Amino acid sequence: MSAVGQLSAASQTPAPPPPRSGRRLTAYLLLLPGGLWLLLFFVVPLVSLLAASLYDPNGSIEDGFSMTWSFGNFADTMADYARPFGRSLWYALLTTAFCLLLGYPLAYAIAMKAGRWKNLMLALVIAPFFTSFLIRTLSWKLLLSDNGFVVDALKWLHILGPDGRLLATTAAVVTGLTYNFLPFMVLPLYASLEKIDRRLIEAGGDLFAGPLTTFRVVTLPLSMPGVVAGTLLTFIPAAGDYINAQLLGTPKQRMIGNDIQRLFSAGAYPTAAALSVTLMAAIVVLVLIYVRRAGTDDLV
Amino acid sequence: MRPRRTPVLGRRAVLRGLGLGLGAGALAACGIPPARQSADKCISTDQSGTQKLLNFSNWPSYMDESEEKVNGKTALPTLDAFQKQSGIRVTYTADVNDNSEFYAKVRDQLGTCQPSGRDIFVLTDWMAARMVSLGWLQKLDHAAVPNVDKYLLEQLKSPTWDPNRDYSVPWQSGLTGIAYNAKVTGEIGSWADLVGKSELKGRVTLLSEMPDTMAIMLRLVGADPGKFNDAEWSKALEKLESSVGSGQIRRFTGNDYVQDLNDGNIAACMAWSGDVLALQADNADIKFVVPEEGLNLWSDNMLVPNKATHKANAEALMNYYYDPEVAAELAAWVNYICPVEGARQAMEKIDPELVDNPLVFPDQAMLSKTSSFMPLDTAKAKLYETDFNLAIGG
Incomplete structure (x- = not known):
């Protein structure tokens, strides 16, 4: 999938072929619009964010912020915000795991068993995108509300105690995250499962492997690019999300995105920027380790 | 470890060095200038004479x-x-x-x-x-x-x-007090009940604006929100931490508490008077209380x-x-506290029902229980904001 493609492309510096100068000019011209776009909307904001993370933490909007190369900002913010930080990564991990558990059978069913229902099922997976993220999350508030039928049913089944609730719990936040990011898992999984040559699965049967063994030895390894892409597309945005924690959680479920948003609007730019940079760096490191481990070089 | 080629100082290395240097330069050039202005430096001219x-x-x-x-x-x-x-x-x-x-x-x-x-x-x-x-x-x-x-x-x-x-001149004012849903709970008469009553565990919200919530915590530890010291602040903060830690407080909200209160997801909350008055029009179970310990008075100001x-x-x-007549006409529509003395008399002609509504025209007994939050300089404000932020983080 695209994310993995980009990542592996970025990790190895592309060697420019030695063409004639006319060709080379064309290549640069082709790069120009995209390059300008990236410069303006990616490089410039990134540099400004990096700069802000090193400003004097004692500055204020009133007196301005001066560049003091305060590398201490990173240690200071981590000391204060280690808990929501860890929580964000933990929730993102849970979300990714649940999305994989729910998404893999679904993607498998769509790719392998859906027959003429395939397109309809795909459309249904994408359908939630037709309404805004915010509206969908707010609807979960209604579904999980203390007097709603979900809570009533769970109480009746004695899964929840008489004082139990779903809203404003960790379960609600992770449920919301899982719901919101499930399509990002299903679509890449579907794409890689769909590509698998069915004759390979038949060959597994011919070689006296049972369905489970065939799945383990043939289907699963061949779908790994989808698994890697799906987990990345789920984990990365989930770690930075703050809407689900805001609407479905309590202060105890607060994620790092909530703190960054709050600090930013309170005008504590260096702290907010230092947290953002740390989050980005942590995600990049985790992703690099993961991609190395998963050995996607051979898979993509 | 993979074997590596010995690095040579090639074009790429030079470019990389140059890029790093430029990047550091760009970072160093950054900074945000002070936003503070002064009357003698930022001069405004009034053209009201010619432009109506x-x-x-x-x-x-x-x-x-x-x-x-x-x-x-x-x-x-x-x-x-x-x-x-x-x-x-x-x-x-x-x-x-x-x-x-x-x-x-x-x-x-x-x-x-x-x-x-x-x-x-x-x-x-x-x-x-x-x-x-x-x-x-x-x-x-x-x-x-x-x-x-x-x-x-x-x-x-x-x-x-x-x-x-x-x-500044106040446009409308409001009170921060307690609202509860009578369908879900009995009367909540004080802030102490709100943050301490065990029946309300997990069914209470407070406001995410630091001055609103901390004014109440300061009252609860016996301090005056209009004038307090660092020791009192620390005690108030501990109070907040213990309420959050015990699970009493469900969330910290902006005015999105309105929906939760109406639906009965929360039993009681810290609420703004105007919101409650608007909510009461649709739901008679919603009540606003002037808590025993007192409440916060605030204004929205014309600037x-x-x-x-x-x-x-x-x-x-x-x-x-x-002009009291105009103020009364406005107050009859917006339902906030009218900051204009004399508008109450004028209201008798416009909407007699509102004349005795303390959420539009609070009486002296109610007003004597109100206070506002101590003004903070920037350094203090930032310190307190951070404390508050971490305390509600759980």
Whole structure:
């Protein structure tokens, strides 16, 4: 999938072929619009964010912020915000795991068993995108509300105690995250499962492997690019999300995105920027380790 | 480890070095200049004499509207009357949705002494205080607003951040008290009950604005929110931490508590009077309580920013809205606390039911229980904000 493609492309510096100068000019011209776009909307904001993370933490909007190369900002913010930080990564991990558990059978069913229902099922997976993220999350508030039928049913089944609730719990936040990011898992999984040559699965049967063994030895390894892409597309945005924690959680479920948003609007730019940079760096490191481990070089 | 080629100082290495150098240079060149302005450096000129115009930015649903439309537009009776009477053409925009958001909207202009395109806008105390300390506002001429001096409610006359009302005039005021849903719980009479009663565990919300919530915690530890010291602050903070830690507090909210309270997801909460009054119209089970320990009084204030070119026109408007008859007409529609003395008598002709509503015209007993939050300098504000942030983080 695209994310993995980009990542592996970025990790190895592309060697420019030695063409004639006319060709080379064309290549640069082709790069120009995209390059300008990236410069303006990616490089410039990134540099400004990096700069802000090193400003004097004692500055204020009133007196301005001066560049003091305060590398201490990173240690200071981590000391204060280690808990929501860890929580964000933990929730993102849970979300990714649940999305994989729910998404893999679904993607498998769509790719392998859906027959003429395939397109309809795909459309249904994408359908939630037709309404805004915010509206969908707010609807979960209604579904999980203390007097709603979900809570009533769970109480009746004695899964929840008489004082139990779903809203404003960790379960609600992770449920919301899982719901919101499930399509990002299903679509890449579907794409890689769909590509698998069915004759390979038949060959597994011919070689006296049972369905489970065939799945383990043939289907699963061949779908790994989808698994890697799906987990990345789920984990990365989930770690930075703050809407689900805001609407479905309590202060105890607060994620790092909530703190960054709050600090930013309170005008504590260096702290907010230092947290953002740390989050980005942590995600990049985790992703690099993961991609190395998963050995996607051979898979993509 | 993979074997590596020995690095040579090639074109790529040079480029990389150059890139790093440039990057560091770009970082070092950054910084955000001070946003503070002063009256002698940022000079505004008033063109009200020749231009009978006024640009007015306010919150949604904060101006009386009539049922019928005139030329396809909703008529605003009091404002239309002002335009007719004064000959000043008012461009009215309801584009203030959130204090912080509005601040972000005008920050770049006002921080660099540029016109914001508005002659008058309305912001809540704490944000108005910030703008006063930033030097972003024009000083009002009290001779031009005699009604304000005459009719402004005593309790609102000298807030600590603008003791002589040199820069601000309240548009409407409100109270922060307790609201509860009578279908879900019995009466909650005090802040101590709200944060301590075990039946309410996990069914209480507080406000995410630091001054609102901490004023209550300060009261609970016996301190005065209008004047407290660091030791009292620490005690109040511990109080908050223990309420959050015990699971009593479900969330910290903006005015989104309204939905949860209406649905019965929460039993009781810290609430703003105007929201509660609006909610009561649809749901009779929603009650507002003046807690035993007291409550917070706040205002949304009319402010004239630097470089606004119609200050005298703005003052004419302020003076007009402090005419008790006009104030009563406005209060009958917006349902917030009317900051104008004498509007209560005028209300008898407009809506007799509201005359005795303490959430529009609070009585002296109620007002004597109110206080506002101590003004904080920037360093302190940031320190306290961080403390608060971490305390509600759980």
